[in-house]
Amino acid sequence: MPSLQKVYMNHQQKPLVFDSLILQHKTDIPQQFVWPDNEKPNSEKVKELAVPLVDLGGFISGKSSSAKETANFVGEACKKHGFFLVINHGVNASLIEDAHRYMDLFFALPLVEKQRAQRKVGESCGYASSFTGRFSSKLPWKETLSLQFSSENSSSNMVKDYFENTMGKEFTRLGKVYQEYCNAMSRLSLRIMELLGMSLGINQAYFKELFEHNDSIMRLNYYPRCQQPDLTLGTGPHCDPTSLTILHQDSVGGLEVFIDNEWRSIAPNQNAFVVNIGDTFMALSNGRYRSCLHRAVVNNIIHRKSLAFFLCPKKDKVVRPPDELVDEKNPRIYPDFTWSTFLEFTQKHYRSDMNTLQAFTNWIQQNKHMN
């Protein structure tokens, strides 16, 4: 049993570190993790959402007949709430199993081991738990490991190298699994981008070119068991600021989306990825497709894991909708921006919630005024 770190917390000092091995046994969770009444999880079980299920088999095997049909089906889902499931996605099942298995291995390490990959303030890579985050209230009940992925050939070992450099040679195998997983996610996201382009009736190459070379973020979410799951949240209500999220959740359940003014759960399906539109793609589609509010709840029985691949364009690419989506009936909704500016806004100036893109738009206007 790894040595348990103490929680250094008293009435003068802010907590220095917390160890999920301790936290998951605390019968009264620290106040910082208790969310306001209007944001707490529902006391009664939330209704399940019948998420549109997109079978990519035909499209991937090149059957043009199913491409248009599949694109239209995806488009309908994205106009409504921006969430859909993909099956027959072409990602190797044993790779997904390995990615889950290595997550259990990493997050079961003693805190001092995990802290060798500690995420530094202002960086988007590394291990973080709530007390090492940027917030002092409404803390999410989770630990995360965030990895930088670039689809450029030259840095095709970026993820593997990251693990070797921060955790040592014994993590080479783990690094290779996440390198391969990110490569598979990047390939899958380009296929989905083709479908999204078709569904919007624009030149297929537009989004493919924007994301062919992407600087994406791979985030491993680990939600320890919680003794008071009705007081806290694993991840607070938010819209993803990124372009497209491809998420694989384990079989525990806990992902909820806010649709028609109520929270709805997305049931685990091990053969499917949950895909959702992010704020950046909502801007690219000139508001036609929705970036939807969602959150993750925890439970008092078992820990939960999710692997989220956040597709992001290269940092200096200007995010601007294609001309076909802008006309007198559909004027521009959001200004031009680069992903690096938006990412910096979420890391240094704003905690992503349901209004991130609007807050960012206001921030750009104010700063433009000042410059």
Ligand SMILES: C=C1C[C@]23C[C@@]1(O)CC[C@H]2[C@]1(C)CCC[C@@](C)(C(=O)O)[C@H]1[C@@H]3C(=O)O
């Ligand atoms: C660009 C990002 C910011 C967050 C990670 C992500 O890569 C995409 C999702 C964002 C986040 C998960 C939304 C909820 C709030 C947040 C602070 C969190 O709970 O982790 C967000 C992430 C962040 O590190 O800012």
Ligand SMILES: O=C(O)CCC(=O)C(=O)O
């Ligand atoms: O863990 C989940 O199911 C959702 C996580 C999420 O929304 C995120 O990391 O952005």
Ligand SMILES: [Fe+2]
């Ligand atoms: Fe999210």
